Amino acid sequence: MLSSLQPPRTLSRFPSKPIYLFRKTSLKPLSSQPITNSTLTDQSQSQTHSQILSIRHSLLCGQLTATQLVESFLTRLRQTEPHLRSFLHVSDTVLRQANELDEKIKRNEEVGPLAGVLVGVKDNICTAGMPSTGGSRILEGYQPPFDATAVRKIKELGGIVVGKTNLDEFGMGSTTEGSAFQVTANPWDVSRVPGGSSGGSAAAVSARQCVVSLGSDTGGSVRQPASFCGVVGLKPTYGRVSRFGLMAYASSLDVIGCFGSSVEDAGILLQAISGHDKLDATSSKQEVPDFTSQFISLNLLESKPLKGLRIGLIRETLDDGVDSGVNSAIRGAASHLEELGCSVSEVSLPSFSLGLPAYYILASSESSSNLSRYDGVRYGNQVTADELNALYGDSRAKGFGHEVKMRILMGTYALSAGYYDAYYKRAQQVRTIIQKSFKAALDEHDILISPAAPSAAYKIGEKKNDPLAMYAGDIMTVNVNLAGLPALVLPCGFVDGGSAGLPVGLQMIGAPFDEEKLLKVGHVFEQTLQNCRFVPPIITDDVAS
Amino acid sequence: MGGRALILVKGLPLPKHHIFTDFSCNSSSAKLLRLRRNNNSWGRRNFSTWATNGSSLEPPDVPRLAETARISLAPHEVEEFAPKIRQVIDWFGQLQAVDLQSVEPAIRADTQGDNFRDDVPETFENREAIIAAVPNYEEPYVKVPKILNKE
Numbered sequence: 001m002l003s004s005l006q007p008p009r010t011l012s013r014f015p016s017k018p019i020y021l022f023r024k025t026s027l028k029p030l031s032s033q034p035i036t037n038s039t040l041t042d043q044s045q046s047q048t049h050s051q052i053l054s055i056r057h058s059l060l061c062g063q064l065t066a067t068q069l070v071e072s073f074l075t076r077l078r079q080t081e082p083h084l085r086s087f088l089h090v091s092d093t094v095l096r097q098a099n100e101l102d103e104k105i106k107r108n109e110e111v112g113p114l115a116g117v118l119v120g121v122k123d124n125i126c127t128a129g130m131p132s133t134g135g136s137r138i139l140e141g142y143q144p145p146f147d148a149t150a151v152r153k154i155k156e157l158g159g160i161v162v163g164k165t166n167l168d169e170f171g172m173g174s175t176t177e178g179s180a181f182q183v184t185a186n187p188w189d190v191s192r193v194p195g196g197s198s199g200g201s202a203a204a205v206s207a208r209q210c211v212v213s214l215g216s217d218t219g220g221s222v223r224q225p226a227s228f229c230g231v232v233g234l235k236p237t238y239g240r241v242s243r244f245g246l247m248a249y250a251s252s253l254d255v256i257g258c259f260g261s262s263v264e265d266a267g268i269l270l271q272a273i274s275g276h277d278k279l280d281a282t283s284s285k286q287e288v289p290d291f292t293s294q295f296i297s298l299n300l301l302e303s304k305p306l307k308g309l310r311i312g313l314i315r316e317t318l319d320d321g322v323d324s325g326v327n328s329a330i331r332g333a334a335s336h337l338e339e340l341g342c343s344v345s346e347v348s349l350p351s352f353s354l355g356l357p358a359y360y361i362l363a364s365s366e367s368s369s370n371l372s373r374y375d376g377v378r379y380g381n382q383v384t385a386d387e388l389n390a391l392y393g394d395s396r397a398k399g400f401g402h403e404v405k406m407r408i409l410m411g412t413y414a415l416s417a418g419y420y421d422a423y424y425k426r427a428q429q430v431r432t433i434i435q436k437s438f439k440a441a442l443d444e445h446d447i448l449i450s451p452a453a454p455s456a457a458y459k460i461g462e463k464k465n466d467p468l469a470m471y472a473g474d475i476m477t478v479n480v481n482l483a484g485l486p487a488l489v490l491p492c493g494f495v496d497g498g499s500a501g502l503p504v505g506l507q508m509i510g511a512p513f514d515e516e517k518l519l520k521v522g523h524v525f526e527q528t529l530q531n532c533r534f535v536p537p538i539i540t541d542d543v544a545s
Numbered sequence: 546m547g548g549r550a551l552i553l554v555k556g557l558p559l560p561k562h563h564i565f566t567d568f569s570c571n572s573s574s575a576k577l578l579r580l581r582r583n584n585n586s587w588g589r590r591n592f593s594t595w596a597t598n599g600s601s602l603e604p605p606d607v608p609r610l611a612e613t614a615r616i617s618l619a620p621h622e623v624e625e626f627a628p629k630i631r632q633v634i635d636w637f638g639q640l641q642a643v644d645l646q647s648v649e650p651a652i653r654a655d656t657q658g659d660n661f662r663d664d665v666p667e668t669f670e671n672r673e674a675i676i677a678a679v680p681n682y683e684e685p686y687v688k689v690p691k692i693l694n695k696e
Contacts, residue, residue, distance in 0.1 A: 145669075238654035354643060375615070377680070377689055387691060400616065410630055413634060426641070
């Protein structure tokens, strides 16, 4: 039985620390094995551990073959997918790749740090020879001839792409209801949205359908679904990760981000995909530090491990309009940080509320330009027409969904002659003010904290027909994109809802290229958080039944 | 039906036959095509009003925007989109009240970037796959319908 395997306590490649192999029920196939007392004892540990390190460890010690491992994930994926619909496409070569890895291990060949790690990839990130639709009918059936740089790097390190995850069409939305193909459900309560736009990637990691996943974050599309699904979501600094192969929505804001079930996994994934890329001129040449070397295991922590760290709680993010349960979870998280030795004070960002309209002007404007490439001529779906403009107009009318059309039209308006100064330019000026106010706040504080969303996950359909209500939900996250800063979201508590409560995420915002500090602080926070296990009922219920 | 009438007036060849042969397998395409033509006439009519009203902040003219963005909208879509777009544009308007005198616009995040590579063309190694994705291709051309109209 998988859960009875006890790995040795050290592993050469990574810092030594106790590793609880298959501590979570999540790593076991659903229902195929009865839950035991020993597994329950293991689960009672509230600490969250890296699944990536556990996998590497068990593969290299020969306690588990890649085939067994992959089969356990695929079994769970098959069982949960009819309820969740996180994936638009599941690869049929996963088992073959696992088999090849087993052969390699048998031959004692070196395997990469992501060997055997199943990675979900948001469907607006290109994967060679695998469908990449961006959640849009206009690209239905399209298979790119290249991998996005982030995907290429993951594959080079041994990661296995398990499939393409659902999203709001081209990333435009906050619920994943805007996908042209299906609505994804939240693993904590399948009547609720997983958030968006990277809802499929967040739900897949939350339900342990894969180990980690890639998302994209233009205005919060990694962080808000991470909060809704109770997983860790990391939005890197603009320029840290190459955007090559990411279908452009708003190029001045887009970044590829990471999901994991632990801070460590999100950090390992970021390590894998970071760095300059000659195929993306906006990718930075800034040195990439070793994000994974700084994770201190719980038993080595001092009593005040974060002593001297200055935390700023953004006052404007706890105003009216924020759910009271979210408010108290964030204040609880702030107290927890104080107990860890941080000094926490409130900080005001007066321009905070201006970020929302500025963001939507910039994002819509840039999308109206970026999405002009989908004309049905060079790739994607083409409608037969007797004249070229009709071919463009009809292919786009048929291929794009409601929200995408709306944003293109709004962007076209904001960029029209005579309106540019009133909208696009003003929004860019607001961006300058927001960048300056963040800089001032981060000169006084090491990290700023806020909720990742004003509420926990809401019901499917609740905000679908009210664009402004939907946009308002992005207030916690869009400013960070305007300033290009890195931010980490990690689960910090619960509010009432569903059968087991609904998770709430804490957002930590850092200075440019200081992901290292966010990951370090996030890891200490996660390791010391008591009485919280962020494993959704869709897994635990099924295992128990 | 209005759409077909419009096409006939314009004297395009065999509109009825054309529509019902090419699009009979997909009635929604046929409908889109008809409606698009309706739209364009509506768009142009409104455009004249738009242009004479000068450059003060006018509410969005959705048919005109759709034409500019090359998205054929059906009249019922125009009716559906117009109030929503107007609502969002009004909400954008709150930035007009902010004092932004002497604030420089930021074109993107103030992080590093602009690491341009040398401007040397490179051949993409998987050229065949790119061409295979073109919906309508006749070596060595990407094929599209006629570009110039008689009008």
